[in-house]
Amino acid sequence: MKQNIDKGQKINKGHQIAAKVFMVICILYFILPVWWLIVAATKNNAGLFMGTGGPMWFDKHFALWDNIKELTTYQDGIYWRWLFNSLLYALVGGVGATALSVMAGYGFAKFRFRGRKVYFNIVLGALMIPTTALVIPTFIIMTKIGMNDTIWAVILPSLLSPFGTYLMRVYCQSSLPDEMMEAARVDGAGELRTFFQVSLPIMTPAITTVFLLSVVNCWNNYFLPQVVLANTKLFPITVGLTQWQAKSNAGAGVEQVWNLITCGAFISVIPLVLAFLFLQRYWVGGITAGAVKQ
Structure with missing residues (x-):
């Protein structure tokens, strides 16, 4: 033994x-x-x-400091314009995608309406479509409505997040008790008050997750801006650094900016790292707020 x-x-x-x-x-x-x-x-x-x-x-x-100074002066400091564009696309697209995903996921999970299963199956089907396959149709649509080569050609497609909707629906079904919502309604709370004061605090961990995933997806977006944007002042950091890389790869006799590419890539990572560090406490706080006594 x-x-x-x-x-x-x-x-x-x-x-x-x-x-x-x-x-x-x-x-x-x-x-x-x-x-x-x-x-x-x-x-x-x-x-x-x-x-x-x-x-x-x-x-x-x-x-490092010399590279940062050169980034500020090279091509009239367009790198910082690209960085601002990435921040704009990521924040607006991330907030918008999160808001739509929260509302759609909450509606699919907690309300009964005609065609609910069909609509949700469409969302699941959208998960199977690679985003790169939608770039050319998106380019054609944006050209038809006159939004090509504008910031909206990048932001509007980023507002739709099938995965975020799916994640919110699953989270609401598993972590948001119907009994708590019914108790709020019995106490006289309307649907909006029930959503904002009862449901939303419990959904904080999932909301934070969807927001981070949406921001990272928008920040790393390359193919769509590459296709729909022609004005270099509207480029995000991904497209701008790729252009510098292609320029440096052109061969002898061409200005080499590999030091600016590596330094620029390093700086572009910092906002995402800070976002994860600062939003961690909302993860933990949301989990605590969502605790329910049985």
């Missing part, structure tokens, strides 16, 4: 070690590209290709 227990403990310990090793490998897999970006952002062009520290370590010449 004791031998069997010892053997089981050894097997369990071996599984724990294997799990920890696998976790360390996964961490390194995700951290190394980020580390390379941080290191590369501090190098000039010479340091990127012929630096003394190698690709994964800092060069003897720390050029």
Whole structure:
């Protein structure tokens, strides 16, 4: 009996070690590209290709501040215009997509109306369609209504989030008790008051998740702005940096701006990191607010 227990403990310990090793490998897999970006952002062009520290370590010449200054002056500082555009597209698109997803998911989960299953099946079907497949039809529609090459050509398609709607519907069904809503109605609360004062606080974790996913999706959007925008002043950071990359790849005799590309990419990551850090407390707060005594 004791031998069997010892053997089981050894097997369990071996599984724990294997799990920890696998976790360390996964961490390194995700951290190394980020580390390379941080290191590369501090190098000039010479340091990127012929630096003394190698690709994964800092060069003897720390050029981060020089790169930021050059970003401010290169092409009249258009990089900061691109960064502002990305912030605009991400915030407006993220807030709009979250609001529509919350209302649609709440309606699908808590109200009975004709065609509810059919409409929700359409939402599920939209999940199966790659967003890149919709870019050309979106371009044609925007051209027909005269919105091509405007900020609305990027923002309006970003307001629709089938995954956000699906997530909100599932969350409302599983975490929003019908009894609580019925109690609010019995106490005289209307549908709007029930939604804003009773349902919405419980939905905070899901709302935060949908908002973050929508913001990240809008921030990383590349193909749609590439197709519908021609004015370089309206480009988001993804399209702008790609143009600089294509320019640097053109070959000898062309101005190389690899240091600006790496530094610009590093700066563009910072807003997303800050968003995740600041919104974490709403995740936890929303979970606490959603606790219900049975």
